Amino acid sequence: MARRNRCHEITDAVKAYIENAEEKSPDESPLDVKRVAAELRLSRTTLYNYGLDKLIAEGAERQRARADQVKGGDKRSAERAMIQRLRAELAQAVEQNKQLMARLCLVEANAVNLNIDPEHLYRVIPKPDCTTSFAGRENKRDTHRR
Structure with missing residues (x-):
């Protein structure tokens, strides 16, 4: 066929x-x-x-x-649509910033309630001291017996 x-x-x-x-x-x-x-x-x-x-x-x-x-x-309408989109993004960013500021105020208020200075919240945390290496140690019990 x-x-x-x-x-x-x-x-x-x-x-x-x-x-x-x-x-x-x-x-x-x-x-x-x-x-x-x-x-x-x-x-x-x-x-x-x-x-x-x-x-x-x-x-x-x-x-x-x-x-x-x-x-x-449609060049004009495309530009209008872009402006409208950018304004919407800006409004969203402003709202997000307001929410973050409210959260920061809440954290500072909680720090005051816990008798913590709010200025301590903004200090940089120092890196841990890594001068002593624990690599190669077989067992924790062996180090205490010596």
């Missing part, structure tokens, strides 16, 4: 992929033979043999034209 030709199935899959990719930006979903073959799990030679490379190139051209059109018209 002869193997059936998958040309129509592959062509339909490539057309569907191109239509989907044209709506996205070229950075998000680049249209070239290598990427389309990888996404659809096909061989690049299959796409070339069926003449789909021309279809992919046309789709890439439409995608670039649409991206240029969107980029020119």
Whole structure:
């Protein structure tokens, strides 16, 4: 029994992929033979043999034209969206700082309640003295017997 030709199935899959990719930006979903073959799990030679490379190139051209059109018209709205996002991040950082300051005040108040000078909380803790090495000692009991 002869193997059936998958040309129509592959062509339909490539057309569907191109239509989907044209709506996205070229950075998000680049249209070239290598990427389309990888996404659809096909061989690049299959796409070339069926003449789909021309279809992919046309789709890439439409995608670039649409991206240029969107980029020119929505530049202002993109800047507004960025400003809005940055303001939201700033508000979040301010709220986080307020919570940290409240926590610090609580720690200092607890230190006063425990008769600890709050200034001691901000002193740098000295590193431990590591001049004596305990490496090579076999047993703790042996050191006390000597």
